[in-house]
Amino acid sequence: MDEQYGWYFTAPWDPVSVRRGDAFGFRAAADYFAELLAPGLSNSTFDARWISILSWCLQWSDVAWRNAGGGDLSRRDDQRARYAWLRPLELLWVDRTLQSGQTTGQLRGRRSIERWRKADRRLSNFAMSPDQFRRYRQVGMYGAYRVVLRTIPGLTTGDGWTPDTAARALANLVNDSLPHEAGLKLTHFENGTRWGNWSGGGEARFWEERGWKLAWVKVGGILPTADEAIRKRLPEAERRLLEPALFGAGSTRRITAEVLASAKDAKTHADLCDVLANSSTLSKRIKSSSLALLPDFTRFTDAAMSAMRELWNEINQDAANQAPTVEKLARSRELRSRLDILRHAGADWLRAPNRSEFQHQQVVTHLAESMRDALTPAEQLRVLARHHDEHGGGRRWFREQAGKVVPLVKTTDIAASDYRFRLRPICLLAAQCGVANMNAALDALAQHASDDEEGDIL
Template identity: 75%
Template sequence: MIEQRGWYFTAPWDPVPIRRGDALGLRAGADYFADLLAPGLSNAASDARWITLLSWCLKWSHVAWRNAGGGDLSQRDGQRARYAWLRPLELLWVDRTLESGQTTGQLRGRRSIERWRKADRQLPNFAMSPDQFRRYRQVGTYGAYRVVLRTIPGLTMGDGWTPDATSLELANLVNDRLPHDVQLKQEHFENGTKWGHWSGGDEARYWVERGWQTSWAKVGGLLPTPDEAASKRLPEEERRLLEPVLFSAESTRRVTAEALASAKSASSHAGLCDALANSSVLSKKVEPASLAPLPAFSRFADAAMHAMRGLWSEINHDEAKQAPAVEKLARSAELRSRLDSVQGAGAAWLRAPGRSVFPHDHAITRLAEAMRDAVSPVDQLRALARHHHEHGGGRRWFREQAGKMVPLVADTGIAASDYRFRLRPLSRLAAQCGVAKMNDVLDAVARNDLDDVARHEPDDEEGDAL
């Protein structure tokens, strides 16, 4: 028998470099290590509770979508129609959370929902513009967890949409915990609704007006995890369902989480990378040579991003404004120190073990060699800016023109993230599922090895956290 395979497109259609920032072109390398250490996750999937809530959303949006005539998920149009029934439920959970008085946690779309609530929930599409509503598929909660839902068995049928056994159990758990008057039941969808009337643009209005009432008499049940409880264990019944799918006994995710938890001396992200590269337990799951270059990659990428932030800060705080001269920028003692750190970390990368088996060597080695060959601060600055222009993905921050650095995006005051390898979401999920105590790991992940990081860099608001 010939096995037939098909692709199910649950991700946004915009090219990855456009919707996700990649200032130095190192994302492919970061994703390589992330896939080795935490396959099936994404950097944005950091709350196991949302997997539970999205399971509920998938179950009931699936019922509505099927009633409305949906059935083919192999084409883009079918997937758009499927998501149109899911998106309102994601946003109604944000509304429900705010109604409870909780204002922290992973509440994507919160600002729009707050405007919608202030307008007595009368504005269409949750007070989002048409473009915001469309982009929510990229930046919303389902977008953050689509990789988990698509790739981890038991959650969906592998398409990211159709609930599988564990997802259905989680959905039932959510429904049972809701106050009786807001629980959904199959018979609610068998009442003669003219589904064609709501399809094609009015799906949100259906859920708000008829599908799931929003005038909550009381707000009980499960809610997204607030920030202050990020590393606390979930209730036992919920953990019993989530742990076997997220952290099965032989899964790489579990072995990585346990290796992190045992790294007692690691006090920083770089220290955790050292511990992972040298873990004898993890080496039984992941070829040791594959992880060997991880520490050098992490330190070099962090140093280079630290320099990028420093350069961006100097550009935007120069008295001449807009386009300071390269020669003037290179006189900054702070920026020169950061550039020297990049040069040193680049030299370490060129000596790193395991480079011969690292499949994304080109971009990072080009930067290391360019910084090695730069003999002055001006040369270093130009080498960094040139690499950003030639190898960066997404929006460019600046470019050199006629001896000046010209900014290309607005200064939002929001920091651009370092390159990361899913260690934070993995650790949070492991803590919530009771795999291990991860508080020390989460503290180390949050601690920046490079002090005094400037907070004035371009914001890629449509991207996942790096």
């Protein structure tokens, strides 16, 4: 490998216990379209305010980490040590938000923080178990925004950790918004702190007791965006820093946002995909053939998830029989209707021109062909269950065994997110940064109002 390149791991590769949103193994195809339309984002990146707050967290955790002897990010152990100083600040911002009286917004880890608060903040690691505390690196606020922080120039130096020009400016803006007692200064970290006493497990206690002990005593200033304000513009000073970073002139993200804003007649997510695939403006930035399959893909995957959810509902209709037979399930009129819609959407996918040239088409085509060849509702149901079992990502919902469909998880463990391409996040970020009026597009997406895939599981 050329010496100018290096590898940076900003999150561990341990699997999340319930991997959401890939019931059929279509994630690679969905990510392909998402990266074309909204590079550098994720379905969890929808509050620009958290980019500002996390910039502040990165700046001050960097100070503490370096004072404690850090400086090398080339090894995974070093990265874990770096994150140990960042994680408490993420959680203290959730606590600070709740302390202010705000209870909505993107607040990952909220349930644990609420337990911690009820215990007068005396429980270690914010009332999380060791496993929950470890996994917060994946499912917490930094985990939701790490791609943005790593890939968008000006936020970090490219490693996802070290604040760059834009992040430092955002961090200063956040710090200046805080009450005088809650703002941080470099002198706070120059008072003879024995860093060795806090490293290696005491980082959370350091921030609670020494580093930012007034985080919750003095509330006010910038907070994560509440649900009711999620479409509103951020203050001008913040927009001036975020807009050029996220939506630079001529950037793909800006063009996508402007095309979506122009789709005044779109009523659904699929309508927006039609507009994107047929946009002459976007085709100047993205090869038009790259998006040609987007409308057929989204309609087929939506139909597959609709049938999947209805099958799951039917399995759980009879509390006395949690493993109904295929024949019984196939008698459901609603399920039969959704399976029929799926077959028709699959036929459209199979007729799509140049489908064979799409590098991620194999798994999608496999389900479409199998549904085409299944002539009865019972056969179609078996096709759906078998494809989910063989190709789905993460924990399986159910499995056909000896003519019955056996649920494999509790009803509360299921997340039935449709396959999405970061359209809601880019619309919200564009609205917050003042790029355009995104209300029409957001109204079209309102039926899928939560694309925050990992949710608050702690």
